[in-house]
Amino acid sequence: MKKWCLLLGQVLLLYGFNWLGKGIASYLPVPVPGSLIGLLLLFICLHKGWVRLQWVEAGATLLFSQMILFFVPSLVGMMQYPWLLGGKGLLVLLVVTSGCALVMVSTGVVAERLFRRGEVKQLDPVENV
Amino acid sequence: MILWKTCSVVLTILFFYMAKRINKKRPSLLFSPAVLVPAALIVFLLLADIPYAVYSEATAWISELMGVATVAFAVPLYRNWSILMAHKRMILLSLATGSLIAIIAGVSTVMLVGLGKAAAISVIPRSITLPIALGVSEAIGGLPTMTAIFGMLTSFAGVFLAPRIIQKMKLRHPVSIGLMYGMGAHMLGMVKAFERGDTEGSSATLAVIAGAMITVVWAFTLLPLILYWLAV
Numbered sequence: 001m002k003k004w005c006l007l008l009g010q011v012l013l014l015y016g017f018n019w020l021g022k023g024i025a026s027y028l029p030v031p032v033p034g035s036l037i038g039l040l041l042l043f044i045c046l047h048k049g050w051v052r053l054q055w056v057e058a059g060a061t062l063l064f065s066q067m068i069l070f071f072v073p074s075l076v077g078m079m080q081y082p083w084l085l086g087g088k089g090l091l092v093l094l095v096v097t098s099g100c101a102l103v104m105v106s107t108g109v110v111a112e113r114l115f116r117r118g119e120v121k122q123l124d125p126v127e128n129v
Numbered sequence: 130m131i132l133w134k135t136c137s138v139v140l141t142i143l144f145f146y147m148a149k150r151i152n153k154k155r156p157s158l159l160f161s162p163a164v165l166v167p168a169a170l171i172v173f174l175l176l177a178d179i180p181y182a183v184y185s186e187a188t189a190w191i192s193e194l195m196g197v198a199t200v201a202f203a204v205p206l207y208r209n210w211s212i213l214m215a216h217k218r219m220i221l222l223s224l225a226t227g228s229l230i231a232i233i234a235g236v237s238t239v240m241l242v243g244l245g246k247a248a249a250i251s252v253i254p255r256s257i258t259l260p261i262a263l264g265v266s267e268a269i270g271g272l273p274t275m276t277a278i279f280g281m282l283t284s285f286a287g288v289f290l291a292p293r294i295i296q297k298m299k300l301r302h303p304v305s306i307g308l309m310y311g312m313g314a315h316m317l318g319m320v321k322a323f324e325r326g327d328t329e330g331s332s333a334t335l336a337v338i339a340g341a342m343i344t345v346v347w348a349f350t351l352l353p354l355i356l357y358w359l360a361v
Contacts, residue, residue: 018196033260035196036338042203049207053207057154060201065192067320068162069145069276070195073188074259074281075167080181081173091242093286095252099234100286103256104294106226107336111305112298114219128283 010059012068013051133179134187137170141188145168155228163288163317182206195316202319203333209331216332221343223305224336227312228344229258235279236355246359250273253348253355257285257341259316269352280315287314288321303328309337 019039045051083089134274148162148169174184187190195200206213209316212297239245253270254262265278290312300306310318311333317328319337 009264014200015197017203018200021200022196024224030264031257033196033199035199035260038196038200039203039206039338042200043207046203046207047210053204056201056204060204063198063201063325067195067198068166069142070191070198071163071317072141072145072166072170073185073192074195076170076174077164077181078167078281081169081274084278085249088244089229089318090355091244092278093282095235095238095242095244096255096282097286097290098238099231099252099255100283100313101290102234102296102299103227103286104287104309105298106230107223107312108294108300108305108309109298110226111219111223111308112300112302114222114302115302115305116214118219 001031007059007062010056011063013056014059014063130184133177133183136177136182137174137179137187138191141166141170141191155351161284169183176261182273199316203330205323205327205331206334209328212304212328213335219304220308220332220339222337223308224340224343225347227308228256228340228347231312231344232347232351232355236359240359247272249273249359250355252279253352255279256312256315257344258337261341261345269348283351284314284317287318288334291318291321307334308336312340319360 013086016020017038018035019038021036022034024037024041025032025034042051042056046056048055084092144166145162148160148165152160152162170184174181227349232253233254236249239249241253250269251266251273252275253269253271254265254276257265257280259277262276262280263273266273287310291314294300294309297308302311306325307322307329310322310329312318314321315337319330319333322333
């Protein structure tokens, strides 16, 4: 019981940050999602030590484990576009899949290459000795 | 009406836990809760003749929790900050490459298959996490609903493609795997990356945030060029 109250409190604290982020976002001239501002705020607070990691850690883990549920309502929104099942939808799928594959391959490969090069550089001095 | 609304909420949660159980027995993407639950709910809503607006109003608090969960990503980001900072250059360069390719590939394939100029502009921000993408789409003269479709399908495609790409391209470093997930599949990819590990997850988080900022910069610098090209 005590554990659940603790978890609830942690989730509420995270909720507060989200709420704060949304409030700030509504005053900004550019469209930035409030949740990302909340993320940034919490990150700064953690970094400065204003919020301790133990205060939010368990709540965060709980939220992550149920995360897909939170996406469901927006995914159901696809029912608003019945034409996605037709020929046009197939074209969209083609565009999306090919583009996505290119993006992922390029991002992953560039990162991996750079990492391997960095690794070799770090090893060099040791080998020279 | 109230009955339908309660029904929508109860079924959303019920289907989710049922799908989780099914997925445990048959772990494949087709049986993932992210596919099964929306599909089952769409069938239910169509059969019961409930419009999406009603459903979305009833389940608004579930979507709201998505924002709370997004905030929670500060925790792994904080825990892995030093690892990420050690790979600053690699992160920045790979995200810049990825987002540039996202724009070029998107615009050129849309024109190639003949979906039209409006779609070509709407596809530009599709590699950004949805809430930001919608704003960007509006700012550069695209159609936000079109962008939403592109974005959602991209997330799905990314999650589906990721394990294959990791294997084919022999990606081993957790940071590059995370960056790939975040750049390619945004928030949904972030969740999947966390299933692989904490470093993967936090680099995916960083990729979602930094990738969005870099894509916005690319979008606005390339926009005149793209508009010029589309007009020809």
